[in-house]
Amino acid sequence: MISAYSGTQVRAAEEPLLAAGLGDVLMQRAAHGLANAVITELRARGRRLYGTRVVVLAGKGNNGGDGLYAAAFLAGRGMRTTAVLTGGAAHPAALAAFLRAGGHAEELTGETLKPLAAETARAGVVIDAILGTGAKGGLRGSAAALVEAVLEARRTDGGNGFVVACDLPSGVNADSGEAAGPVLPADLTVTFGGAKAGLLADPGADHAGRVHVVPIGIEEHLPAPALRRLEEAELSRLLPQPARRAHKYSRGVLGIVAGSVQYPGAAVLACRGALAAGVGMVRYLGPPEVAHLVRQSCPEVVCSDGAVADNRVQAWLVGSGMGPEDHEQLARARDAIQSGLPVVADAGALPALPSKLAPHVVLTPHAGELAALLKRLEGEADARFGDREAVEAATFDAVRKAAGLTGATVLLKGPATLVAIPGGEAFSQADGTPWLATAGSGDVLAGVIGALLAQAGSAVEPYRFLGMGDDGRWAALAALGAALHGIAGRAASDARSGGPITAGGVAEAIPEIWGKVSMLSNSGAWKRNSHSQPLR
Ligand SMILES: NC(=O)C1=CN([C@@H]2O[C@H](COP(=O)(O)OP(=O)(O)OC[C@H]3O[C@@H](n4cnc5c(N)ncnc54)[C@H](OP(=O)(O)O)[C@@H]3O)[C@@H](O)[C@H]2O)[C@@H](O)CC1
Numbered sequence: 205m206i207s208a209y210s211g212t213q214v215r216a217a218e219e220p221l222l223a224a225g226l227g228d229v230l231m232q233r234a235a236h237g238l239a240n241a242v243i244t245e246l247r248a249r250g251r252r253l254y255g256t257r258v259v260v261l262a263g264k265g266n267n268g269g270d271g272l273y274a275a276a277f278l279a280g281r282g283m284r285t286t287a288v289l290t291g292g293a294a295h296p297a298a299l300a301a302f303l304r305a306g307g308h309a310e311e312l313t314g315e316t317l318k319p320l321a322a323e324t325a326r327a328g329v330v331i332d333a334i335l336g337t338g339a340k341g342g343l344r345g346s347a348a349a350l351v352e353a354v355l356e357a358r359r360t361d362g363g364n365g366f367v368v369a370c371d372l373p374s375g376v377n378a379d380s381g382e383a384a385g386p387v388l389p390a391d392l393t394v395t396f397g398g399a400k401a402g403l404l405a406d407p408g409a410d411h412a413g414r415v416h417v418v419p420i421g422i423e424e425h426l427p428a429p430a431l432r433r434l435e436e437a438e439l440s441r442l443l444p445q446p447a448r449r450a451h452k453y454s455r456g457v458l459g460i461v462a463g464s465v466q467y468p469g470a471a472v473l474a475c476r477g478a479l480a481a482g483v484g485m486v487r488y489l490g491p492p493e494v495a496h497l498v499r500q501s502c503p504e505v506v507c508s509d510g511a512v513a514d515n516r517v518q519a520w521l522v523g524s525g526m527g528p529e530d531h532e533q534l535a536r537a538r539d540a541i542q543s544g545l546p547v548v549a550d551a552g553a554l555p556a557l558p559s560k561l562a563p564h565v566v567l568t569p570h571a572g573e574l575a576a577l578l579k580r581l582e583g584e585a586d587a588r589f590g591d592r593e594a595v596e597a598a599t600f601d602a603v604r605k606a607a608g609l610t611g612a613t614v615l616l617k618g619p620a621t622l623v624a625i626p627g628g629e630a631f632s633q634a635d636g637t638p639w640l641a642t643a644g645s646g647d648v649l650a651g652v653i654g655a656l657l658a659q660a661g662s663a664v665e666p667y668r669f670l671g672m673g674d675d676g677r678w679a680a681l682a683a684l685g686a687a688l689h690g691i692a693g694r695a696a697s698d699a700r701s702g703g704p705i706t707a708g709g710v711a712e713a714i715p716e717i718w719g720k721v722s723m724l725s726n727s728g729a730w731k732r733n734s735h736s737q738p739l740r
Pocket residue numbers: 218222227228230231232234263264265266267268270291334335336337338339340341342343344345347370371372396420
């Protein structure tokens with residue numbers, strides 16, 4: 205699992221070491237990690253160190269100090285290093301070390317801005333060490349003007365050097381991933397002590413490139429993370445496995461209220477997602493025309509046009525492919541949400557939610573749907589997240605706000621899919637491919653999460669290893685669903701040499717992904733007792 209922290213959490217963890225007079229030691233460790241990452245990257249690209257030009261953009265705080273110490277180390281390895289001092293001053297000890305190592309420093313002024321921007325754009329390596337966790341707001345003043353000029357020079361004159369962000373891309377908010385001003389997008393972010401939450405949430409994740417964490421000795425002082433990302437080991441542990449004496453009802457039944465005469469395909473795709481994700485049975489409720497199509501496409505599904513109360517299930521999925529005019533389906537959706545069972549509420553169900561929900565209700569909006577939901581909840585007048593762009597500019601804040609206002613678990617779909625519960629605990633999964641941005645892919649995701657909820661049962665122990673409160677399991681299951689969906693999307697595209705995928709293709713890829721991921725764990729009871737293994 206990748207654990208990510210707010211800037212405040214990391215600074216608090218540094219405190220005891222700073223108080224013990226170890227500030228310079230921490231900085232040296234950070235700088236060493238940064239310089240080593242640059243060297244590794246150059247070698248991976250088949251480039252020589254000797255003679256390669258490095259420009260470090262160094263602010264006046266400790267982030268600039270890290271960058272200057274790292275550049276001093278690289279100058280010692282024969283690299284041609286220039287420091288652009290963006291804040292009119294620099295960390296004194298780090299600057300002295302840099303100059304001693306043979307580095308060349310330039311002050312950023314009105315006259316030097318253009319030539320220094322051109323030099324930065326031409327450099328083989330750019331280290332962005334203007335601002336770190338001490339940033340207040342986005343880049344401003346001459347530092348902002350420099351970054352804009354570098355971006356412009358890269359656009360017009362090209363530039364194939366790689367950009368390494370020191371701790372985080374300057375101007376990205378460490379806590380939220382917001383970027384108020386210009387940002388130099390990094391190929392690699394080398395971050396210290398622990399990942400920053402803003403590196404795993406868009407738009408910060410977009411600017412960060414690959415993220416590499418360098419331990420500096422503060423780790424034992426870090427609290428519970430602000431944001432978690434499940435990796436294969438946790439995914440494998442969380443995947444349900446059928447018990448040897450399982451039957452279809454004990455495995456979990458998912459009720460699906462989705463699709464409409466206008467969008468019948470959404471019902472089919474939600475069913476296909478659910479069937480691919482290990483559920484014991486799917487019951488579909490909806491208009492006869494849609495049920496007919498569901499039966500034809502998925503003969504495994506039991507269809508009816510009955511009421512929610514007449515169908516015994518362990519979880520519900522409601523809303524995919526439904527519009528405001530689908531009164532009968534919306535009434536069923538409301539009944540399902542009020543049933544007290546775990547529910548995925550997607551798409552058309554989102555505008556029709558009751559005002560107070562609980563974390564066992566998982567909302568799955570995309571940015572546009574989340575904006576509409578927040579606008580309704582916050583009131584038109586003071587809506588901070590009134591449109592899709594506002595949500596996309598601050599995804600982590602938006603999803604946490606929605607969880608807080610609704611009381612539900614909220615999953616915001618996107619390149620980095622975020623899941624938050626009302627208490628503030630959250631996940632970020634970025635396992636997919638942009639090819640997933642295809643119609644119907646969200647319906648498959650809703651089906652997958654619905655299937656996971658139906659299989660989950662009421663036990664809370666299997667989730668304790670994540671170090672969250674009991675409600676965290678709803679977010680963990682939603683994150684697990686997003687990860688399976690993302691990995692399946694990537695696998696489906698890889699199977700076509702990186703080509704496009706369809707939503708149906710994502711559903712088809714899920715069982716094999718499930719198998720591969722679960723092979724990493726031996727937690728399945730059936731594996732221990734299996735009669736299919738040779739008897740010795
Ligand atoms: N603590 C430690 O020992 C360790 C810290 N570490 C490293 O230190 C980093 C944190 O360092 P930090 O606290 O010095 O803050 P930092 O990010 O350099 O920025 C503050 C400076 O920027 C300025 N400034 C602020 N906002 C601005 C804006 N919008 N636009 C322009 N300027 C702005 C602000 O000026 P002011 O506004 O106060 O005049 C101030 O001078 C952390 O990310 C990690 O890399 C590691 O080495 C491990 C050990």
